[in-house]
Amino acid sequence: MSGVAVLGGADPYATLGRPGRRLVACALLGCAFLAMLDGTVVGTALPRIVEQLGDGSSWYVWLVTAYLLTSSVSVPVYGRFSDLYGRRRLLLGGLTLFLVGSLACGFAGTLSALVIARAAQGLGAGALLTLGMALLRDLFPPERGGGLLRMQTALAGMMIVGMVGGPLIGGLLADHADWRWAFWLNLPLGLAAAYVLLRVLPEHRPSDHPEQSRCLDVAGIGLLTAGLSLVLIGLSLKGNAQAGRPVGWDDPAVAGTLAVGLLLLVALVPVERRAAVPVLPLRLFTHHSYGALLTAGFFFQAAALPLGILTPLYFQHVRGYSATVSGLMLLPLLIGMTLGNRLTAALILRSGHTKPVLLAGAGLLTLGTASFAALGPTTPPPLTGLWLLLAGLGTGPAMGGLTIATQNAVPRADMGTATAGAALTKQLGGAVGLAVAQTLLVRRSAAFGATSGSAPAPTDGRPGGHPGGGPGVAALGEALGHTVAWAGAVGGLLAVAALVSMRDVTLPSKSPRAGAGKPAGTPTVTR
Numbered sequence: 001m002s003g004v005a006v007l008g009g010a011d012p013y014a015t016l017g018r019p020g021r022r023l024v025a026c027a028l029l030g031c032a033f034l035a036m037l038d039g040t041v042v043g044t045a046l047p048r049i050v051e052q053l054g055d056g057s058s059w060y061v062w063l064v065t066a067y068l069l070t071s072s073v074s075v076p077v078y079g080r081f082s083d084l085y086g087r088r089r090l091l092l093g094g095l096t097l098f099l100v101g102s103l104a105c106g107f108a109g110t111l112s113a114l115v116i117a118r119a120a121q122g123l124g125a126g127a128l129l130t131l132g133m134a135l136l137r138d139l140f141p142p143e144r145g146g147g148l149l150r151m152q153t154a155l156a157g158m159m160i161v162g163m164v165g166g167p168l169i170g171g172l173l174a175d176h177a178d179w180r181w182a183f184w185l186n187l188p189l190g191l192a193a194a195y196v197l198l199r200v201l202p203e204h205r206p207s208d209h210p211e212q213s214r215c216l217d218v219a220g221i222g223l224l225t226a227g228l229s230l231v232l233i234g235l236s237l238k239g240n241a242q243a244g245r246p247v248g249w250d251d252p253a254v255a256g257t258l259a260v261g262l263l264l265l266v267a268l269v270p271v272e273r274r275a276a277v278p279v280l281p282l283r284l285f286t287h288h289s290y291g292a293l294l295t296a297g298f299f300f301q302a303a304a305l306p307l308g309i310l311t312p313l314y315f316q317h318v319r320g321y322s323a324t325v326s327g328l329m330l331l332p333l334l335i336g337m338t339l340g341n342r343l344t345a346a347l348i349l350r351s352g353h354t355k356p357v358l359l360a361g362a363g364l365l366t367l368g369t370a371s372f373a374a375l376g377p378t379t380p381p382p383l384t385g386l387w388l389l390l391a392g393l394g395t396g397p398a399m400g401g402l403t404i405a406t407q408n409a410v411p412r413a414d415m416g417t418a419t420a421g422a423a424l425t426k427q428l429g430g431a432v433g434l435a436v437a438q439t440l441l442v443r444r445s446a447a448f449g450a451t452s453g454s455a456p457a458p459t460d461g462r463p464g465g466h467p468g469g470g471p472g473v474a475a476l477g478e479a480l481g482h483t484v485a486w487a488g489a490v491g492g493l494l495a496v497a498a499l500v501s502m503r504d505v506t507l508p509s510k511s512p513r514a515g516a517g518k519p520a521g522t523p524t525v526t527r
Contacts, residue, residue, distance in 0.1 A: 016202070024196060027201075029151075039125070069122065072228060072424060077225070080280070083413060083416040087138070097123055098121055136151050137407050156341035230257045230261030296498040307333070311330065318473055331385075333392040336391065340393040341396040352506050358401050379477075
């Protein structure tokens with residue numbers, strides 16, 4: 001089937017059959033897994049990498065930031081181009097770039113070379129998750145409800161395993177093998193996925209897209225890329241420490257990069273209005289619920305990510321658990337996320353309505369994170385587990401439900417762009433949420449009397465504290481709890497407000513309960 005091109009509006013995957021769809025779906029899930037894994041795999045291996053390469057600490061933070069930056073800013077470009085020119089070639093190109101970057105990372109001899117290779121990796125990773133999700137929607141549209149439900153569950157599972165497995169794999173390889181294998185292990189899985197996509201996935205060129213033959217929006221691509229890059233750099237600088245002290249929002253580097261980045265994004269609006277083929281079609285925001293869904297996704301992630309980052313610090317620095325045990329303590333959160341995502345997809349497909357389920361998720365996330373205001377150094381672990389479970393159940397809808405709603409809020413011809421927009425706003429929301437949480441933690445720590453030396457980071461698996469281990473440790477526990485509560489509750493309530501303001505997106509389905517008689521790919525929006 002390699003090289004087969006399907007033009008126009010016909011279903012390009014009608015000839016695949018069930019085995020072919022499943023094989024391609026496995027390859028797409030593998031691509032998503034690689035993109036998620038390499039976003040987190042470096043964290044625990046960083047000390048060993050710097051020790052071996054040892055050419056200065058100024059590049060230290062960029063080993064993570066370079067990947068985040070390029071994988072984020074490339075997302076809207078991949079999404080838009082996939083709508084115009086097809087997804088298969090772009091995905092294969094992104095996968096090739098990702099694998100070449102992985103190979104270069106493994107052979108890097110200096111930190112600066114490793115940062116450049118990580119940036120190349122990120123440019124490829126931007127295609128893996130975004131186009132993989134769009135192709136899964138192409139393969140399993142809402143009218144194929146059972147398949148869509150299974151794919152959403154599998155995709156969420158891959159994302160969770162990637163997020164959790166990355167630090168574990170990076171640490172194990174750094175301690176017992178060689179950190180370079182964290183990158184070389186991408187090659188067999190990536191090459192297998194590439195082979196399946198080349199042999200089985202048909203080429204689909206949307207030749208009937210009204211904007212395909214016009215000139216590319218070079219100015220828009222430049223402004224969007226530069227603006228997003230500067231905003232993400234500013235947020236990354238805000239979230240890191242210099243000389244043991246946090247960087248403030250008024251720091252010239254932080255304020256300057258954020259201000260210039262935002263100005264470039266503002267300048268993007270009139271450019272996109274005049275562009276023949278805008279990279280960011282502003283007409284998408286004329287669809288009733290698209291903007292509200294992007295806003296909700298932003299605040300969902302801003303509320304959830306500080307919980308996932310700060311809770312392990314509480315378990316290790318305040319309760320004195322090892323890194324392994326603290327990871328196990330997060331199981332209620334992961335279980336909740338998995339169940340929440342599965343239930344969300346099932347309820348949406350059964351009822352055909354997205355708004356009630358998303359609102360319930362935002363409410364549970366608000367309740368779960370707000371409960372951490374009662375967190376202290378002696379809070380019973382079962383109670384903490386219950387709060388994490390509630391927050392996980394609330395986060396689940398943001399993983400799959402928001403994507404389903406976003407993809408069905410716009411015409412099918414713009415589905416790749418819509419998927420990319422949802423992914424990008426979640427990434428930005430997470431970056432903003434972490435930066436704000438870092439500011440809150442500093443202020444709460446000062447208010448409760450915690451000091452930077454009251455809870456040293458555990459090393460070699462040793463605990464950094466114990467229940468009731470002194471006023472500094474107790475104060476840090478309360479500060480962490482209040483930070484999670486404020487960031488999560490405010491973000492969750494803002495997500496609720498965004499969802500309340502939107503019109504319900506109803507899935508096209510053959511079921512009478514979900515809009516019978518509507519052609520596939522036709523979104524329905526109701527009050």
